[in-house]
Amino acid sequence: MIRNRVRVRLPAHLRNLAKVGQEVELEVDGPVTARSVLDTLEARYPALRGTIRDHKTLERRAFLRYFACRQDLSHEPDDTLLPDEVATGAEPFIVLGAIAGG
């Protein structure tokens, strides 16, 4: 099975929760999709379970977005292949908190 080295960038509060820096590197088995990346991320950092995706439905939380290669991938099906640049580690997969005023 192909193992890909994927970079994931997290918002500040999730970095604090997982006790990591701005980016983490993950080894993702098989096709690199939002689902496989987040499954791997949550397996390595269990404190993140339920914070990016709903525990039960695995749906993305409404105030979070998935970006990569200057594209908003938030509304792609979770099993859609991410861009090659993400699969090769050239570009990070970005989990972003929605901006909010006040």
Add this chain to the structure above:
Amino acid sequence: MAGVRVLVGTHRGAFILTSDGKRKDWQVSGPHFGGLDIYHLKGSPADPNRIFASQATDWFGQVVHRSDDGGATWETVGNEFGYRGDAGTHQWYDGTAHPWEFKRVWHFEPSLTDPDHVYAGVEDAALFESKDGGQTWTELDGLRGHGSGPHWQPGAGGLCLHTIILDPSDPQRIYIAISAAGAFRTDDGGKTWKPINKGLRSSYIPDPEAEVGHCVHHVAMHPARPGVLFMQKHWDVMRSDDAGDTWHEVSGNLPSDFGFVIDVHAHEPETIYVVPIKSDSEHYPPEGKLRVYRSRMGGDEWEALTQGLPQKDCYHNVLRDAMSVDSLDPCGVYFGTTGGQVYASADGGDNWTAIASDLPRVFSVEVQTLP
């Protein structure tokens, strides 16, 4: 020398205020979980160094933190709150059926005897418990499964289970309260529940004396008299002398009987405290004067406590879980405001001091009396 630890949940993190038994000089630690909504923190009576904290935001959902060293360090524990079985529906604001959805933990109530056992009151209203220090959570679904569940309807703040009271004389008896369903009691450890709202009267529901539907804001009990309950309802301060089976109003001479908090003196079971708020549409003290009212006879006759509190131009609120007492002698009383002040009285309410003045909006205040 004995000391006090005040656990403050706010809109932008948790703060821990500590003092020795004199309660004159205070140290502030925090923000813990800075920038995040911390709805509630509470320590275990069986192990005061174990503290549970509820972090809940629209961005990242529910996170549960636990400290085993009095709040110096924290670890995350389980945050999966799954309703048992088919969750069903409750009423929505427009009266339609709405699926039960977990949103956040409003209140933790640790067991009186087992530091690994803790209850969680959540929105949408349900009661969960953990027997492994918060790692896993199981719903006590007899409550939500009470026949009235499909008729429960959220108040403006959500359909929240915000009050949990454990009876120290009977481990099988628990009281809870839900906005806007009312108060409930179990006598079998949470398997079955009964509404305990007889005597409540609420003009904002179609049947003012309905079995459920009352917007109970908070309930308090003195541990030495577990059958006597005091309630701050949306409007009306109420009292029950029969474990909630019947209630009667004790608002007496209060300037307003609307409010959120209510608590009982640690050593005087008939001495109770409320903070009157002007009305349901004006959530600030009457006349801009922040006054705690104390009754020494369990209600009906109240005196205003003002010394040290702002007596003009004060327009903060005091939210339902934002008052607590210590068990020193004399009893200390504490409350936090939506303006970010935490006030303390080391003499049962006669004199007050702001022990923190510029915190974020205060959601909750809990006090631990340390040996």
